Amino acid sequence: MEKQSGYTWKLGMFVTIGLLLFILAVYFIGKQKNIFGSTFRLTSSFKTVSGLEIGNNVRFSGINIGTIDEIQLVNDSTVVVGMVIKDDVREFIKTDAKASIGSDGLMGDKVLTITPGIKSQKIVENNAQIASLSSIEMSDIMKTVKKSMDNVGVISEELAIFSHSMNNGNGALAKLIRDPGMANAMDKTLNNLEKGTKGFSENMEAAKSNFLLRGYFKKKEKEKEEKLEEAKEAKEKKEEQQEKAEKEKVKTK
Amino acid sequence: MTLNLKNTFEDVGNATLFAARFFKEVFIPPYETRQFLKQCYAIGYKSLPLVAITGFIMGLVLTLQSRPTLVKFGAESWLPGMVALSLIREIAPVITALICAGKVSSGIGAELGSMKVTEQIDAMEVSAINPYKYLVVTRILATTLMVPILVIFADAIGILGGYAGINIHGDVSFYRYITKIFQSLEFLDIIPATIKTFFFGFFIGMIGCYKGFNASNGTESVGKAANSAVVTASLTIFIIDMLAVQITDLFF
Numbered sequence A: 001m002e003k004q005s006g007y008t009w010k011l012g013m014f015v016t017i018g019l020l021l022f023i024l025a026v027y028f029i030g031k032q033k034n035i036f037g038s039t040f041r042l043t044s045s046f047k048t049v050s051g052l053e054i055g056n057n058v059r060f061s062g063i064n065i066g067t068i069d070e071i072q073l074v075n076d077s078t079v080v081v082g083m084v085i086k087d088d089v090r091e092f093i094k095t096d097a098k099a100s101i102g103s104d105g106l107m108g109d110k111v112l113t114i115t116p117g118i119k120s121q122k123i124v125e126n127n128a129q130i131a132s133l134s135s136i137e138m139s140d141i142m143k144t145v146k147k148s149m150d151n152v153g154v155i156s157e158e159l160a161i162f163s164h165s166m167n168n169g170n171g172a173l174a175k176l177i178r179d180p181g182m183a184n185a186m187d188k189t190l191n192n193l194e195k196g197t198k199g200f201s202e203n204m205e206a207a208k209s210n211f212l213l214r215g216y217f218k219k220k221e222k223e224k225e226e227k228l229e230e231a232k233e234a235k236e237k238k239e240e241q242q243e244k245a246e247k248e249k250v251k252t253k
Numbered sequence B: 001m002t003l004n005l006k007n008t009f010e011d012v013g014n015a016t017l018f019a020a021r022f023f024k025e026v027f028i029p030p031y032e033t034r035q036f037l038k039q040c041y042a043i044g045y046k047s048l049p050l051v052a053i054t055g056f057i058m059g060l061v062l063t064l065q066s067r068p069t070l071v072k073f074g075a076e077s078w079l080p081g082m083v084a085l086s087l088i089r090e091i092a093p094v095i096t097a098l099i100c101a102g103k104v105s106s107g108i109g110a111e112l113g114s115m116k117v118t119e120q121i122d123a124m125e126v127s128a129i130n131p132y133k134y135l136v137v138t139r140i141l142a143t144t145l146m147v148p149i150l151v152i153f154a155d156a157i158g159i160l161g162g163y164a165g166i167n168i169h170g171d172v173s174f175y176r177y178i179t180k181i182f183q184s185l186e187f188l189d190i191i192p193a194t195i196k197t198f199f200f201g202f203f204i205g206m207i208g209c210y211k212g213f214n215a216s217n218g219t220e221s222v223g224k225a226a227n228s229a230v231v232t233a234s235l236t237i238f239i240i241d242m243l244a245v246q247i248t249d250l251f252f
Helices: A002-032 A087-092 A138-168 A172-178 A180-209 A211-240 A242-252 B002-026 B033-043 B045-072 B076-117 B120-126 B131-169 B174-184 B187-213 B220-251
Strands: A039-046 A057-060 A063-075 A078-086 A098-104 A109-115
Touching: A002 B033, A002 B045, A002 B131, A002 B174, A002 B187, A039 A063, A039 A087, A039 A098, A057 A078, A078 A087, A138 A172, A172 A180, A180 A211, B002 B131, B002 B187, B033 B045, B033 B131, B045 B076, B045 B131, B076 B120, B076 B131, B076 B174, B076 B187, B076 B220, B120 B131, B131 B174, B131 B187, B187 B220
Parallel strands: A057 A109
Antiparallel strands: A039 A078, A057 A063, A063 A078, A098 A109
8 A cells, every 4th residue: 555655646646737727727718708707798789790700809998898699680780799798897887888899900800899978877787788889881981982082073074174275265364374475465564553553652752742732641640649649648547547547538528 | 462451451340349348348347446546657647747848849849930920920919829729729639649659559569568478468367357457448548538637738838838938039927928828718729629639548548458469479579569559559649630620620
């Protein structure tokens, strides 16, 4: 018996450690898949799940909190997705939370993201249904792209007609652009205009010094100065005494 | 040619009968418990260092070899998951089984072969001990139960080796490494791989015993028995592996 116990304990240790490792592995994998521990279920219905599969992760605020456990087609435009979520996070998911489907990283594994709501303070029930946000579909993007491409087509067509008439038409703008004679004429006109304005300002100067009109200009200048002085006085008075300023206001009235 | 073919089929038939006899005898008392434990010790515990070293090296080498490709795709963070998956699903079971085929199957073949040649088995029969029960059943049972445990050890140590391999180039905390591995594992990765190791173990023991038990007279047949036990067991392991993977693939 002495001899036997020499190896049996080693054998026992060997087997125990081996089985323990196996059980640990099974336990941790089960934990990953939310088989052990308390969980609760939520459902949400989508128009399309865009490739979501059973076993994909459910995220809330960027944390993996559960997995998809059921995807069922209800009718031709509704898919109900069931998810199993850890009980710990239930208190953070309110009744107005919304589910949406996005993709995870470059490899395109899909994830279901639960976005918290704003108003509700009520915690979700087990087996409750939460609202869903329709995910952005590639076909939808293509639709809007097509619309703007159509618009671009119309615009470029009109642009072509416009530039053609620019090059070949007889309108004013076309002439302005193409005809050198027109350009010369414009140049001359502008020169004349300049000369004219110069002459006009000289005339004005002359008029100011004319004795018939001098009085009028002087009057104007005086009025300006008076106004400035009045404003200054009013300001000073205001600063000195509010009451006085009021009285003066009454007087002026 | 025809005779050769006939001989081959006869061999297969004999082996099948031999295996069938195991299932018949394993349930009938008396049980040779002490002999069984002794075989478990010799097969399981004594093979552990060999399996541990191989497992560690496999994990390390696999990590270092697959790293450049994954880096090219910018998927270096998938390295732990990939190494653990390939270790647990395929590499650790097959490598461990092959090592056991080399170490255990040849040992059993040589041992039983020499017993047969020196007429010890006949002597046992004379002294009213069922040699099949005492020698064969205990050994086959021991390999069937010990090889899966050895594979679990190889998995664990291989993952440790992978951790060492990753830390050569980068710096990953052990906790993060383990989390990463369990994230990528599913039951489907572990259960079929574990089930197939029982078959590996059974065939390693069965082939070793069969070859030894049927050694013809003469010393050279002992070497022959040991040799052909290793070759046949290794080949059988690959065939079982192929079948197991195909069946798993079919159902899941």
